[in-house]
Amino acid sequence: MGNCQAVDTSRIVIQHPNGKDEIFSFPVSASYVMKLNPGHCVSLLISTTALSTATSGQGGPLRLTRIKLLRPTDTLVLGHVYRLITTQEVMKGLMAKKCSKLKKEGKVSEDKLEMVKALSSNKLENEVQMKKQEKERPLRISRSWQPSLQSISEGGSS
Template identity: 45%
Template sequence: MGNCQVTDAAAVVIQHPGGRAERLYWPTSASEVMKNNPGHYVALITLYVPEEKQDGTLRLTRVRLLKATDTLLLGQVYRLITSQEVMKAIQARKIEKMKKRQAEVMERQQQQRIGIDDEVVQVGKDGEDKEDSEITDQVAKQERDRHKTTSKQSAARPRHWRPSLPSIAETGS
């Protein structure tokens, strides 16, 4: 009777969305679990403690979706996740990445503007006898150069192939 804890550790625990926990005492594939629970994905649950907070005050659970070919291992905890939850998580991740990229682009543009403003101030201090039109021309040239580099960067991106000929409608005779 004292070995009951050993059998609990040697089980695959699957948490269902309703709160029910299913225990399997043999390794099984994720595809079998998904066949038994249509409309659900299998996810591996792991505890994650951020490195900056090692005192144990903040613990996060990470959820990693499994492929259908993956095997559920004994001693691990898995959760069934509905396909709607998966789609919401994917959308949230895309939005988060997009916001992060926008913030980076805004920051770069801000730094470039500050750099251009500094150069205009330096040009104004160095050549006080220059006319305002010369300073404006230099600023415009710098702006054009900046736009050229962004167009070169966009040209380096791969484009999808499109046929150059229009489709010809077939006539039935």
């Protein structure tokens, strides 16, 4: 049996949210992958191990996986595993991080945090509806101009 997270060093593995794996055997840019998968961001999976004494009585190593979002200008490197994340999930994560930071600093009350969360969820819903409307919009088919020619009868009966 093999490790499902094991990576061949000569390939780039991109994991889709639906479980599908896409494999590239050459370096590609993050913007290329984002163009192939609209509405998604590329993230790098970073695995680390830490000693855990508080969570389990065994005191064995604990494997932690962090996710780092990539910029569109970044190049995907051979031998790494990347994951596609929807932009909605990214926005939710950023808003949660911002709210927790403001809450920790004590600058914002609970009421204002709830209001910020509500506004961000409405913004995400609006973005989703805009994308749906763009997809449902009828496509305009352009036709080239064609002359309307009427037949002319020849007058030879005089």
